[in-house]
Amino acid sequence: MRSKLMVGNWKMNGSLMANASLLADVLAGMADVQCRAAVCVPAVYLAQVQTLLAGSAMGLGAQDLSAHEAGAYTGEVSADMLRDFAVRYCIIGHSERRQYHAESDVTVAIKAQRALAAGITPIVCVGESLAEREAGQTEAVVKRQLAAVIHANGHCISEIVVAYEPVWAIGTGLTATPEQAQAVHAVLRAQLQAATAHADRVSILYGGSMNPANAASLLAQPDVDGGLIGGASLKAPDFLSMLKAASR
Ligand code: 13P
Numbered sequence: 001m002r003s004k005l006m007v008g009n010w011k012m013n014g015s016l017m018a019n020a021s022l023l024a025d026v027l028a029g030m031a032d033v034q035c036r037a038a039v040c041v042p043a044v045y046l047a048q049v050q051t052l053l054a055g056s057a058m059g060l061g062a063q064d065l066s067a068h069e070a071g072a073y074t075g076e077v078s079a080d081m082l083r084d085f086a087v088r089y090c091i092i093g094h095s096e097r098r099q100y101h102a103e104s105d106v107t108v109a110i111k112a113q114r115a116l117a118a119g120i121t122p123i124v125c126v127g128e129s130l131a132e133r134e135a136g137q138t139e140a141v142v143k144r145q146l147a148a149v150i151h152a153n154g155h156c157i158s159e160i161v162v163a164y165e166p167v168w169a170i171g172t173g174l175t176a177t178p179e180q181a182q183a184v185h186a187v188l189r190a191q192l193q194a195a196t197a198h199a200d201r202v203s204i205l206y207g208g209s210m211n212p213a214n215a216a217s218l219l220a221q222p223d224v225d226g227g228l229i230g231g232a233s234l235k236a237p238d239f240l241s242m243l244k245a246a247s248r
Helices: 014-030 041-053 077-082 096-098 105-117 131-133 138-159 178-195 215-219 236-245
Strands: 005-010 036-040 057-063 089-094 123-126 161-164 204-207 226-229
Touching: 005 089, 005 204, 005 215, 014 041, 014 057, 014 236, 036 089, 041 057, 057 105, 057 178, 077 105, 089 105, 105 123, 105 138, 123 138, 138 178, 178 204, 178 215, 215 226, 215 236, 226 236
Parallel strands: 005 036, 005 226, 036 057, 057 089, 089 123, 123 161, 161 204, 204 226
Antiparallel strands: none
16 A cells, blocks of 8 residues: 655745744654655755754655756756755646746656656646636646656656646635545546556645645545645644644
8 A cells, every 4th residue: 555645845935944943843743643744845945954854754855846957057956956955856847837937748747757867756746727627628637747747757657756736726725625636536547557557656646725624535535645735734733733644
């Protein structure tokens, strides 16, 4: 069985002081946490958070990386640079990057490739907008997004993590019902099964307004292997409560 994986996505939040205080509170409550866990922090805080997490069971993650290997790409951060800070996970193709930074399916697939080549587990995000859901296109959209990553990554595909994040549920307080999430996760699992004999190893996370009240029922679904948590990961008691729900 896949052990659950719970990942906090801090997005563009935090400060040296706030990070230290949040992580002190989270780490102090980790004694009965049995699931895998990580926080994906802004790149400028990787060094600080690497130190704060040293010796703990909490993994370090980044939120994006460059599609390029190295060179004249002002402002970009490469996969190898992330590796210097012992980054274990990197969110790739978050809907906020697809939407505000025009990341295409192809760019996302290349970024996933860069992560894998550097020994970093890409957390590849897929998800439909409200208009796409209402038009009955959910399955087609997530399959198209995942297909690009499968195509570019071949047999390495069993090394990725997938996050299903319906765009309409992100930061809105609207959550997919457990049944809605499971239906999409099953589609993604089947797509992975067609690509690799090891699809059962791939963790498929749910993200979108996950909170202490809805986490347990989402995590009870057979193909929901964990969560990618935005807002609620910035509150230590809420994040810990979800880590504990994933440890049952
Ligand atoms: P919220 O949990 O704030 O809805 O964000 C979800 C998300 O985008 C995680 O990557």
